[in-house]
Amino acid sequence: MHSDRAPLGLKIAAAAGLAFLHLPILLIFVYAFTTEEKSYQWPPPGLTLKWFAVTWNRPDVWQALMLSLKVASVATLVAMVLGTLCAAAVSRSKFFGRETVSLLVILPIALPGVVTGIALRSAFSLADVPFSTWTIVLGHATFCVVIVYNNAVARFRRTSGSLIEASMDLGATYFQTLRFVILPNIATALVVGGMLAFALSFDEVIVTTFTSGQQQTLPIWMLEELVRPRQRPVTNVVAMVVVLVTLLPILGAYYLTRGTDTVAGQGK
Amino acid sequence: MSTAAHSAAGGPLARLSDALWRSPRLLLAILLGPPLLWLGVIYLGSLFALLLQSFFSIDHFTGMVVREFTLRTYAELFTPANFDIIVRTVTMAACVTLASAIIGFPIAYYAARYARGRWRAAFYLGIMMPLWSSYLVKVYAWKLILAKEGILNWALDGIHLQWVLDAYLSLPVVGGNSLSVSPTGTFIVFVYVWMPFMILPMQAALERVPVSMLEASGDLGAQPGQTFRHVLFPLALPGVVAGSIFTFSLTLGDYIIPQIIGTSRLFIGQAVYQHQGVAGNIPLAAAFAVVPILIMGLYLWGAKRMGAFNAL
Numbered sequence: 001m002h003s004d005r006a007p008l009g010l011k012i013a014a015a016a017g018l019a020f021l022h023l024p025i026l027l028i029f030v031y032a033f034t035t036e037e038k039s040y041q042w043p044p045p046g047l048t049l050k051w052f053a054v055t056w057n058r059p060d061v062w063q064a065l066m067l068s069l070k071v072a073s074v075a076t077l078v079a080m081v082l083g084t085l086c087a088a089a090v091s092r093s094k095f096f097g098r099e100t101v102s103l104l105v106i107l108p109i110a111l112p113g114v115v116t117g118i119a120l121r122s123a124f125s126l127a128d129v130p131f132s133t134w135t136i137v138l139g140h141a142t143f144c145v146v147i148v149y150n151n152a153v154a155r156f157r158r159t160s161g162s163l164i165e166a167s168m169d170l171g172a173t174y175f176q177t178l179r180f181v182i183l184p185n186i187a188t189a190l191v192v193g194g195m196l197a198f199a200l201s202f203d204e205v206i207v208t209t210f211t212s213g214q215q216q217t218l219p220i221w222m223l224e225e226l227v228r229p230r231q232r233p234v235t236n237v238v239a240m241v242v243v244l245v246t247l248l249p250i251l252g253a254y255y256l257t258r259g260t261d262t263v264a265g266q267g268k
Numbered sequence: 269m270s271t272a273a274h275s276a277a278g279g280p281l282a283r284l285s286d287a288l289w290r291s292p293r294l295l296l297a298i299l300l301g302p303p304l305l306w307l308g309v310i311y312l313g314s315l316f317a318l319l320l321q322s323f324f325s326i327d328h329f330t331g332m333v334v335r336e337f338t339l340r341t342y343a344e345l346f347t348p349a350n351f352d353i354i355v356r357t358v359t360m361a362a363c364v365t366l367a368s369a370i371i372g373f374p375i376a377y378y379a380a381r382y383a384r385g386r387w388r389a390a391f392y393l394g395i396m397m398p399l400w401s402s403y404l405v406k407v408y409a410w411k412l413i414l415a416k417e418g419i420l421n422w423a424l425d426g427i428h429l430q431w432v433l434d435a436y437l438s439l440p441v442v443g444g445n446s447l448s449v450s451p452t453g454t455f456i457v458f459v460y461v462w463m464p465f466m467i468l469p470m471q472a473a474l475e476r477v478p479v480s481m482l483e484a485s486g487d488l489g490a491q492p493g494q495t496f497r498h499v500l501f502p503l504a505l506p507g508v509v510a511g512s513i514f515t516f517s518l519t520l521g522d523y524i525i526p527q528i529i530g531t532s533r534l535f536i537g538q539a540v541y542q543h544q545g546v547a548g549n550i551p552l553a554a555a556f557a558v559v560p561i562l563i564m565g566l567y568l569w570g571a572k573r574m575g576a577f578n579a580l
Contacts, residue, residue: 006382007492013374018391020371021398024409024460027419031412040415042422082303089299093292101300104307110513110568111561112521114537118557119314122321122550142311145303173285174295196400203402205524209541222404226411226528239405250400254393 025243032240037233051233061238064221071133071217072201075140079197080190082141083148091156108143116143117210124211131213139211140201147200148193155189188256195249203246218242322554333551341551345559350539354559357536360451361519364458365512368466371459372511373504376467380474395471399464407528410457414448414529444531454530461525462518466511473507474500509571516567520560536560 006014032051034044055061083105089095090102108116120139129135163185167177205219212220218238225235288295324333325340344350379391398406413420424430437443437450444450477500485495523537534542536556543553 006378010374010378010382014378017371017375018394020460021463022394024406024413025398025401027412028405028409039417040412041417042412042419078306082306085299085301086303089296089303092299093296095296101304104312105303108307108311110517111564112517112537114521114523114540115318115557115561116311116314118540118544118553119311119318121544122554123310123314123317125550126317126321138310142307145307168289173282174288175281175285199400203404205404206522206537210544219402219404222408223524226404226408226524235408239402239408242402243405246400246402247397250396251393254396258389 028236028239028243031236034233034236040232051237055234055237055241058234060216061218061221061234064216064218067133067215068202068218071136071140072198074137075144075201076194076198078137078141079144079148080194083145083193083197084152084186084190086145087149087152087156091153092161105146105149109146113143113206117207120207121210131211131215133215135211135213136208136215136217139207140204143204143207144197144201147197148190151189151193151196152186155186159185192253192256195253199246199249203242318554318557321550322558324551326549326551331548341555344552345555350556353534353536353539353556356533357520358563360455360458360535361516363455364462364519365466365515367455367459368463368515369470369508369512372463372467372470373508376470376507377474377500377504379467380471380477381479395464395467399468403461404524406461407457407525410453410460410529411448414446414453416446416448420447448529449531451531451533454526457525457529458519458522462515465514465518466508469510469514470504470507473504473510477503506574509574513564513567513571517560517564520563 030044031040033047033049034041035046035048036044086101086105090098116139120135120142123129124131124135159182163181164177167181168174172180203219205217205223208217208220209223216224222235222238222242225231225238229235288298321333322341323337323339324335325338326332327334345354375391375395379388379395383391412418415421421430421433424433433447436452437446442450442452444453447453447456481499481503482495485499486492490498521537523535523541526535527538536559540553540556543549543556
């Protein structure tokens, strides 16, 4: 092999690009400790831990957090069931309209979020459906299906069909095959898909504003603060916690799929 | 064949299992039924409702939606004020896409060709973590950076370059009172938030470019620039187009970034949001929402012809 060294210019450009992607997020971590409460002053005049205690005692933050967790859990569950079923159908058999089915799954995420949002909103208004936790879940589950689907489809493709045939030839019923052969094979892909779907739902705001009515999920709470800042220090702390919470599923997904040919999380 | 399954157990489950074995179509129906019902009814149903609403109109005196077929709402899109919104949004989406490709390319290329072992993992997480970090937190971070008393002005003051920024902000079209209320500010945040979506497909496409091909080009006397123009870039183009689907679509539909960092001039997403919310004019909001669908439809059709879907 001859020169497999990157040119200096490329190194600098890549490093600068990565710095551009990461420095702003790191800034959040500093601001969570600042003593300044009226402005976004830099450098922080002093550092304190007191805002963590203040945030901890805020019922509105807790309420929003709980609603977000609830919505994300239910939406993830629905998405895992629907996404896996769909992936099994698309990867196991060829049928008329197969391409259309995969397009239909991808559509909610390929079209701008505002379209999905206003579409659901106008459907609710035409059908006189009142806003509730379930209207939020409905929207979230719809665009989370594709995340689980993508992960499951990739895994199904790598799982050899002869395994299933062997299991059936040896006398197992479909359900035994499902339980002892298929599920163990796709388990990590499902877990990864579920974690990513959870992270996506937990953070979603564009569709949610159209389907939530008066309820506040954590992202909606943050959005209010962004538009009309009232409690900057609390917002700083919440922002930092949100970064940490969403990173966990991503790191988890990465470690579970490390070393396989398709690593999770590509395409959100 | 299926006699083996018979002998395994009696009972309804086994009978169902046999039925599934005998008729793959039944199995397919069971697998596809729930997801198709969900997506077909809830999602396609909603899109249909949206389309339907866009053919209604609003009675400007009573503020009620008139449920009669009309093209009047679509005609409203072509009034100068509304058409401006569309042009502004598409221009922004194009600029953001271009900038993401330019800034992201070195990262994607380095990650695909040179990063090995630990560095590879580091690059992977380095792209994935900003991609999955909370969208609102990212926007918030930029609000902190661009604030008057924030880090950017502090840094510029420190190196006595404040006048450069001031000169730039005094320019028409791109400038404004400060970066956080200028189109340039909106642009920076858009690029920041959507760039990872461009990097991943580019990297996937670049990984498939054989190194030997680049070496052959160099051996045959091409300058690095020529190799890039005639070999590397054409081979990476499907990846760039695939990535641009995301950056373009995401920018077209966003209404939060321009609302928080930018001027009071609207983007399509904001127009949709305002018309359905405060104004209660769902037909016009729906008509506005159809615009990105049409644009993305055209875009996807073009991208498919360029083979971009193989790079996804």
